[in-house]
Amino acid sequence: MLPNPVLAAIAVASTIGAVVWGRSSLRLLRAARRAEAAVAAGSGAGKESAQLLRSAFQKELHTTVLYALVAATNLIASLADGFAFDVPRLLVLLPVGYSVAFSGRLLKDAQALEDRSRLDRRIEEILAQEQLAPARWADRLAPEDLPHIEGLEIGHVYQSGEGAMAGDFYDLFPTGASRVAAVIGDVAGHGIEPSITAFQVKYLLRVFLRQYRDPAQAFEELNKLMSAGSRPEDLVSMCAVVFDSEASTLRIASAGHPAAWIWHDGEVRGLRATGPLLTLDPDADYHSREVSLDPGDLLLLYTDGLAEARAGGQLFGEDRIAGILRRDPGADVHALCKTLLEAARDFATGPLSDDVAILAVRRT
Template sequence: MAISLAASRVLIVDDNEFNRKSLALIIRRAGLTQIEFAENGVEGLRKVASFRPDLVLLDVNMPVMDGLEMCRQLRRSATHEELPVLFQTALDSDEEQVRCFEAGGSDLISKPIKPGECVARVRHQLEKRKLFNDLANFRERVERELKHAQAMQLSLLPEPKRLQAIAERYELVLDAHFETSSELGGDFWNVYPLDDNRVAFLIADFAGHGITAAINAFRLHTLIDRFPMQHVPPSEWLANLNGALKDVLPTGQFATAFFGILDLHTDTLTYASAGAPNPVLGVGGDIRLLDSAGLVLGASRRAKYVDRSLRLPRGGFLFLYSDALIECSGEGNGPIGQDGVPDVLRGALAINRTQPLIPLLDHFYARTKQPLRDDLTTVWIARRP
């Protein structure tokens, strides 16, 4: 499909009036009507600033300032680094061509001007510029929209004030880190007060990352409110969520998940899992991985989930995370791996007992290549002594 150049602007810089008129006549035949003129490089630079051309037809030899110097000055400006400059010269030697290109020229046409060649080279430069501008505008729009989408995704996570209020209400220490491998990601987590004694936690990780995974995270967020958590065990709630996700997720897309309810009155954590990375439970001096077996969400409507209950008294903690923590690696360093998480956590607790996520993440990033190849979420839930 032919690209319309009707809106393109051309500046002709030549000290010879006959040459200026001849060039204008030639390019008007190509459908270009927005044309301005300058007689030397100094005037040409002023016209570039005021007329803002899409292409400059520039003579090499002119008084006051020649075309080579004018082109060099244009290239010193970031605004005009990519402005097409088409030199016209009567010299056809290799040395002359080298001089023009070293000054920053985009292409050359030889004198006397051949109308067909001139039109073809002008069209080529203008079409290339238009394509580059369209691509740059598209990229700018996509980046702008991705930033808006990123802000929307971050709004799905617990706000710091809300997190602090929940921590105070239930006498907990809550800390979390959320990072996507690109502008958008498929991780999700949240905390849900149920009543004066019970609080629920959910962490989910959709397959893949980027826009598709982020759309699925938004889908998850809209589905959660359909299923009240107060009066059903975690296994039943997770099964309900699985059925709803099965209806909306495309084939082959799924999520791992952990959903647990902490009862502060009985010091009991009851949870169900859908193939999430093994959480870490710490009670007293015992730090161990929990069983998190279960079919991933969205894969089968017939999936069944199992409730598991254990003690989480005051002073104990629960650590949740997405698989980036155990699968990402760096040059010369293998991944932490599932079985390595308790030891890494012990080391972090030895450095900072109250905020172990800080040294834990320091350890992770020190051995992991950036940027991450998967989305990372870590959640620290500790009961105050």
């Protein structure tokens, strides 16, 4: 029978604690040595990370020694009676003394760890914002919610391609008491620069389309302005359509954009470009054409990412787009846009690499 079974139990528990903390300190020691070796080699973790790992190892080692001494002293004390055998328990004062002697350094290291934690949290916040930024930016260029316009049914869909930022956009807004403009466009390239250009073009065109009744004149003014201030590689294809409910017409101008398709008088017709890409020539001329618009007529606009979906060397193409519209011109405008996108996805042998924007407008 042990003279002090309680102390023996404490010794066993402390031994387990020492083993656990010992394994943890060994892991930290290996990590600290790797970090220090990387610093010495001039690569990998920074000097601060190596120091923090070394500090964490020392704290774990301190705890390991403390548990080991508590286990040893309680084991000795549990095997014998008498005050003399309680003396080894005073060895516990050694790690206590270490804690007091190095308290300043320990507190400094703890502060460094807290600062590092704050920095890590800040980095996580920045990364989260960077992940949200492209989606929010795309929502400005191709919003999910478009205004309700009396007398028109509006369908639209947008899918981003490769890369974080997009250059495709569409817009719908009133320009007068009886006039509404629908716009779709695409800035060449991928990344932040084309996205900024797309944003500028979209909102500058709003100003010009409210100032000029003819979209071709708005294009000419926009082209002069963008050519004077934009980068040469920021080529823009765009199509603008002004619907006039009083005149029952639409007026369309296209700056090097893929053909728009209109369902009118029981047939599908293509409305092709009426001028070159924006910023290609600052003195370029643009013209528009006017088309009658009856109830039930539908206009389909899209960016080149739809027509250029690829299956090997074969393109999805404008004819397939027109064919889908021709098969069911009375389809719901939202369903039509989704059908076109799904057809392009099914046709392509891989994911669509370019952005795709589709806008369908039907007169009711």
